[in-house]
Amino acid sequence: MKSLKATGAVVLSLSLIVGCSSNANQSGGNDGGDDLSGNIKIDGSSTVYPITQAVAEEFMKENPGVQVTVSTSGTGGGFEKWTQGETDINDASRPIKDEEKEEAEKNGIEPVEIPVAYDALTVVVNKENDFVDKMTIEQLKKLWEPDSKVETWKDINPEWPDEPVKLYGPGTSSGTFDYFTETVLETDGKSRTDYTASEDDNTLVQGVAGDKNSLGYFGFSYYLENKDKLKPVKIVNDEGKAVEPSIENVNNGSYNPLSRPIFIYASPKVMERPEVQAFIDFYLKTGNELVEEVGYVKLPEDQLKESKEIVKEATKE
Incomplete structure (x- = not known):
């Protein structure tokens, strides 16, 4: 832990x-x-x-x-x-x-x-997404950083399809946004701005669930409530292991660095x-x-x- x-x-x-x-x-x-x-x-x-x-x-x-x-x-x-x-x-x-x-x-x-x-900040994709299983912090940073040049999945990983990525995430008033930008992007409250933003996590859930090429992030609870509609992305942790968000993995410290108080x-x-x-x-x-x-x-x-x-x-x- x-x-x-x-x-x-x-x-x-x-x-x-x-x-x-x-x-x-x-x-x-x-x-x-x-x-x-x-x-x-x-x-x-x-x-x-x-x-x-x-x-x-x-x-x-x-x-x-x-x-x-x-x-x-x-x-x-x-x-x-x-x-x-x-x-x-x-x-x-x-x-x-x-x-x-x-x-x-x-x-x-x-x-x-x-x-x-404690919460496990959870990155999710559409349930029909069959090519994303895990992502590194570096890939998430490349995708979400200010002035990111990523437009398609192929821009993140050449083995992924040449289809546009549709992003959903919390607005700038959200603590989740602050945590993500600080931990993943290493910026002070700055990220790319061309994404669908909302302070209502249910709006983000609906967006990702309704778009095959989407990706979003929010608190673990909202994934659990909608896991029939969403697919969680495993995060490659500090030890190089791809770990899925779960209560057990937060408790044992393996779901890092996206565990937070x-x-x-x-x-x-x-x-x-x-x-x-x-x-x-x-x-x-x-x-x-x-x-x-x-x-x-x-x-x-x-x-x-x-x-x-x-x-x-x-x-x-």
């Missing part, structure tokens, strides 16, 4: 203030039930959305007095709202950027980064509200068990335990 451990150490150091569990008895915690009331507004990453939505549904069953609304406008779009205080929690498939942090702090919002799971963001101020404290506490407990049900990789037990201990110490007055 080379890639996970390295990232996990950074993630844990950023999540010191997250622990609402130590205040659960004061705020109602998971036992709040009918005692808790209020509204929680969440926006942000479409990648993190399936987890947060599942957690919200379960939380509202136990706390019927709390209304949790979850929207998706991309990680960046969500941060724009969150840093202005328009939402309570932001789903994020990448860490907060310096300029976003500065904007939040200017508005009296202290960002608290909370790791919730995903987060929710809150602030100490908003976490003073009992319903928000209870929700985040619920997310870190019950939510971790829901992660794999919606197609992601839950935090390792040792990391989750360590995170809670750090949280507990950090929230002591």
